[in-house]
Amino acid sequence: MRSEESKFVDHFRNAEEFLKDPEQARWHDRALWFVRQKRDTAAASxxxxxxxxxxxxxxxxxxxxxxxxxxxxxxxxxxxxxxxxxxxxxxxxxxxxxxxxxxxxxxxxxxxxxxxxxxxxxxxxxxxxxxxxxxxxDLGERIVQLAGDRPSHIVLPAIHLRKEQVAEIFSSHLHTDPSNADPSYLTRAAREHLRRKFLEAxxxxxxxxxxxxxxxxxxxxxxxxxxxxxxxxxxxxxxxxxxxxxxxxxxxxxxxxxxxxxxxxxxxxxxxxxxxxxxxxxxxxxxxxxxxxxxxLLQSSRRELLSCIRCGACMNTCPVYRRSGGHSYGTVVPGPIGSALAGTRDPGRYASLPFACSLCASCDLVCPVRIDLHQHLLDERQQTIRVPEYRGKVRGLKAAAFLLRHPRLYRQSIAALRWLLPRLPRSLIYNRFNLWGREREMPSPAPRSFSELYQARQGADNER
Amino acid sequence: MRPTVALFVPCYVDDFYPQTALATLEILEAQGFRVEYPQPQRCCGQPFINNGLLDEGRAFATSFADLFEAYDYVVAPSSSCIGTAKYRYEGLLEPERHRKLAPKLYELCEFLHDVVGPERLRLEHPFPHRVGLHNSCHALRELELARPSELMIPHFSKIEAVLSRIEGIEIVHPERDECCGFGGTFSVQESAVSAAMGRDRIADHRRQGVEIMAGVDLSCLMHMQGLARRDGTPMRFVHVAQILAGRVDFE
Amino acid sequence: MNAKQIILSRLGGHRTPPAEYPRPAIRTRPFDDPVQAFIDALRTAGGEALFVEDTASLDTEIIRAFDDPANIIDTRTPVSPTLETMERCDLAIVEAAFGVAENGAVWIDPAERYPRALLTLARSLAILLPCEAIVPTMHEAYERLDFDELAYGLFMAGPSKTADIEQALVLGAHGAMTLKVFLTPISGQSDFISPKEKQ
Missing domain, CATH: 3.40.50.10420 (NagB/RpiA/CoA transferase-like)
Structure with missing residues (x-):
């Protein structure tokens, strides 16, 4: 249990793994967005x-x-x-x-x-x-319990499983027809099975x-x-x-x-x-x-997190959660509220979770008790950026800050980049350290910066 | 005396998207303002503040305030940089200083809508195209420039109110007003999810028959442009300022 | 120190009684037709509401609505069914104190009249609700409730349901598979004022 607790949860790797099955990932995103839309309709009423x-x-x-x-x-x-x-x-x-x-x-x-x-x-x-x-x-919880799995959502515990997988789980535990994945059929089977459990309890x-x-x-x-x-x-x-x-x-x-x-x-x-x-x-x-x-928690600046009523709306709306799955968080409660809570428990183990957030703030606005979730995640980054895993990131950011604080040096670097980029072979630009370039093309610096264009424009004005 | 507007050009816009900065300058001048471009401009500090590096953030916040606090208005073609200075400098600047600075800060469309007024806008360049509007998160949920779909409040959009004054433009909304997945360093730290989010936005706009996507944040557009180029998706990206100033040049 | 004392001491300054509690007052908008709103909300919740024009024909209508159920437990008079009878029960007839227009829920308090288990063991539920006993929202519902005598009571909105397999809605997860509310005419005994009279 201890060693498990200290192990660093790498949300990025887990999310990458989840996205390796694009069909499943797309289904997960759409299913939860549909719940978000139902929430919108209900709220609007x-x-x-x-x-x-x-x-x-x-x-x-x-x-x-x-x-x-x-x-x-x-x-x-x-x-x-x-x-x-x-x-x-x-x-x-x-x-x-x-x-x-x-x-x-x-x-x-x-x-x-x-x-x-x-x-x-x-x-x-x-x-x-x-x-x-x-x-x-609870049917969803029973499904994951039989599968030896864990819930991936607090309201929809088995949202990471497809009906065919449920059919498989039920066929080995409840002796249902493995080829029948009809949700009504499977729910009936669970009803009969659980009815016995209720009566014996x-x-x-x-x-x-x-x-x-x-x-x-x-x-x-x-x-x-x-x-x-x-x-x-x-x-x-x-x-x-x-x-x-x-x-x-x-x-x-x-x-x-x-x-x-x-x-x-x-x-x-x-x-x-x-x-x-x-x-x-x-x-x-x-x-x-x-x-x-x-x-x-009550005595800390994170007190507001105790207001949560566990509705799961922040998960359904979170564009990251929908595309990385509940298990990618490595927590009992995943998604925005889960990330915020995890940081209060073990900031080292869960250091990646406050960064598993694009700061879009959608969660804040669906939260029925108006927890400023994205602000909490932002605040927690002050602690979690200090973990050894992010040493390189901090070094990079500090170098960037240095460059950006020294305009002349910055100008020279950009000028160098402008000269260099078109001359470098593609394989060298899109190397494995170019995290931006893993998924996208690089933007190219314009021939002349706005500062230069502005200078020229002012010069022309003065001559007139 | 005419009020003076200081133009803030985000660091990456200066070098990568000078046409947007130029368009912003022109559109402000066309409304009759005296526009200054005080220098040297630095980054607003957002990447550092958003990563919890507050010492670095404080240094950028201070130089921002030093440079801009004397002006009546500070306008930038970016909702995320303005949002940073407006809301995230709190605690980094002396409270009094921040209190005075914050109300002067405007994203371009916000300024044109709130200070000039959409009916009084002087816009001379028609743009007879179907344009998909990308609502960036900072514009929607931080600066509150439009109604985000989460909130049960009456519909409004300052960006659309301004943009719809352009002759011939047809504004199209995607199905979801969801984040594009840029998110600053999120785009590299969580590149897989980030890219999936961006591709979904592009696909959404494509489903609406859109081939030109416009927005008020070049950071979002840069990210999606990078994805579209990698995938060979026919989508062109343009900042709203360029449409307003008639400075759209698709190569 | 025991756990309670430890926890309370940890809560430190949060033990003072509130000087005042300005409970937020919510301004609700009344429904034009609360009965219709109730019917619509119940349908959305997977249930069904039926009007009973004449109380004399109530029993016949219930039987007809449920396609001749074999084992019926009628709780209008106190009953003490065995577990076996409840398990075999095709239809339980229960009375609701009031309904809620905004969500189609009915308040049911079995009190000492029948076992709690009947509400979930019966395959189908016929719920009797006086037409005029429909409040607009949950705020009014909780104003109605008296907790002093309560042991266990619930708001039930439609039949038992689940969508845990691929978000596909299935009625009848553990409890009642069908639920029908019979809206009975004004009984004369209720302290409810019909919304129309109110105007």
Whole structure:
């Protein structure tokens, strides 16, 4: 685990690899751009859309400002409702707590609905090592789980796989017809397979989309209904949330439930928006509040990143994400928000991610809570440019800065280039160090620069 | 007294695209402004600021302010350089100095739209062509020269408002108002993705039956021109200033 | 120190109660025809809304709409079906407290009247909703909700669905494969004012 953590993630190489299959890359780009377009249509149907985004930004900023207060309030109210609230300061403590609860209740088969937090904390391998079977019940997550793969998108976990690949995965695990890649057929097969898992489960684990301090309740949003079915059958429900999922009250939910699905998939609302306030009669409901670096983030200049509601809109709109795939980021959460968060965790390992961004700022404008994502990525470059991998780049930039600061020297270099370029053989210009020339032709310097033309023009004016 | 406009010519424009700089000078003069070209001009510092090298960035920001702060207006045929000076010098210059400098800075179309006004523009050269407009990111999402497709606000475009005053021009929009993938050093550090993005933009314009692409940022156009030349794609690239000043010469 | 104390101490200065919380007020635009908006939004969500002109014929219409389902669980009177019955259930009939015009969602609170699992185990759902109980947006929806008595409740917008395989929409991922809302005439018991009366 350690060595894995220190390994440098080279986004450029990973992206290059992804683009080696142009057909697949084009499909990925178009599929996600289509989701972005659906988001546009859904947002346009709400006249007060921009007002909603500002409200969401305000509510989140307010909650974060008083996060400690709201957390205590939430705990108090939730306990009063019969929810057992536990706190975990890091991933290890979180994993330990979940395992302990399951073992105490003798639970060995768990159904889990989507929770990025459990991915972040490596919950599945931890439980599996203790003989507990964890079944991811979100279809996309189940596909990648069966394939021994990882989600590549937080809302569309299997967007990197084509239906033929899913057919192959299902045929070896669910014994479906390998030649039938019809999404309806495959979804039916998964439904039957997962229905058995639901019926056999001893416990359900869910994430949390919004926790309500005032009501001591929480909300889980899904389209498949897997959180509802999962928690409805077994008597044990463990809900897991990062500290930042809190909002003051249910009266703030109007803003977020209107923004979330529209931003995520272009739906007006998720099919299931489920509110949990009390355990089932005779059941037990635990809620684990996880810090795992969030309190540190709160104290930093990156605090705003805690406002994220995990809609994935920044991924769908990101021209780099669409053309490099979620796995190229080497993180649990990819794309713009993932890059920004990764830099706060391990700037050395993830140094390439703030540079996997053309600074187009599209992400800022689709973000339902108006996080200035591209600004955060830009700011993080101040740290990440210092890693050993970028020593050459820094040297080059400093040389360029020196040249550009000394106009006479700069002029002479350009003059040299102007003389040299037409005389050099093409193979020498387009060498392997010419990164620009890998993909494109070089522009050629004009015979006379504007400064020279201007000088001549002024001279002519004066003579007149 | 006529207000004086200082012309800022981005470093690479000076040497690679002097016709654009000349066109900018002419179009400003044609509107009745006294235009000065103060020297020596240096890079705005964008490549350094965008790579987190703030010490270098600060040096360029200071020389930019030294050179331009005395003028009423500073105009450049580039939204990304203007965007840098307007928004990224914050924290690099003394706050008061930056506060005074920022409102004087204009991208050319922004200046023609906001200061001169599209109806009062004096434009003499028709351009009877179908032109695909490339909306650069700094123009759209930083300087807010047009409505980006992400925002649910009424449609507007200062660039189009200016450009549409040209006689005979037919302005065409691509399907996506997406980034071309230049992104400064992004173009070399992430060359694979950068090239894929650029090729997609060119293909989008081609699908609209466009063979001339115009924009307000030569950096984007230079990148796409390099790709089109490599691929042998018939697409010509021109800065909006050249269309406005009638200085289009496709070799 | 336990984890809670450690985390709260890390949160440091963020523990003060807010002096005030100016909850942003959103100005929503009312729908000209909220019922029609609800019907359209529900259709987009993969569901269907049907008008019931006469309450007397409600049951017949439900049966007809679902093509003669064999195993029906009707929750208009409290029921306690077994897991096996729910698993075999072709159609569950449930009542919704209100609907939301902007997204076609209905608020369902099973309370003690039937098990939560019925809502996802039943193959099809017939949801009864008084025509006048449709609020414009989620803001009004949450103003309506009373959390004091709530254990579990949900907004359901159309049937269960997924698009996880190549973005192709498939209805019936885990829960109900079809969902139809029966809009019933004004019951006289509701505290809802119909939008037309309002004007």
């Amino acid at each position: 709400v006249p007060e859309w921009e007002e909603l985004r500002r409200a969401a930004e305000t509510i989140k900023a307010h909650t974060l400002e008083h996060l400690g207060y709201y957390l205590e309030r939430f705990e108090e109210r939730a306990q009063a409702n019969g929810i057992e609230v536990l706190w975990a300061e890091d991933a290890a403590e979180f994993r330990r707590l979940v395992a302990e609860i399951l073992q105490r209740h003798g639970a060995s088969r768990v159904v889990k609905s989507k929770s990025m937090l459990t991915e972040e904390c490596g919950l599945n391998p931890h439980l599996e090592a203790r003989g507990i079977e964890v079944t991811d019940t 001893d416990a359900a684990i869910t994430g949390v989309n919004f926790a309500l301090a005032e009501e001591g309740a929480f909300v889980v949003c899904t389209n498949e209904g897997n959180a509802d079915l999962g928690t409805a059958l077994p008597d044990l429900h463990i809900a897991c949330m990062g500290l930042e999922k809190l909002i003051p009250s249910a009266r703030d939910l109007g803003v977020f439930t209107r923004l979330l699905a529209r931003s995520a998939t272009g739906q007006a609302i998720t099919a299931y928006t489920s509110h949990f306030r009390r355990p089932k009669p005779g059941g037990k409901l635990y809620l684990i509040l996880v810090d795992d670096g969030r309190s540190a």
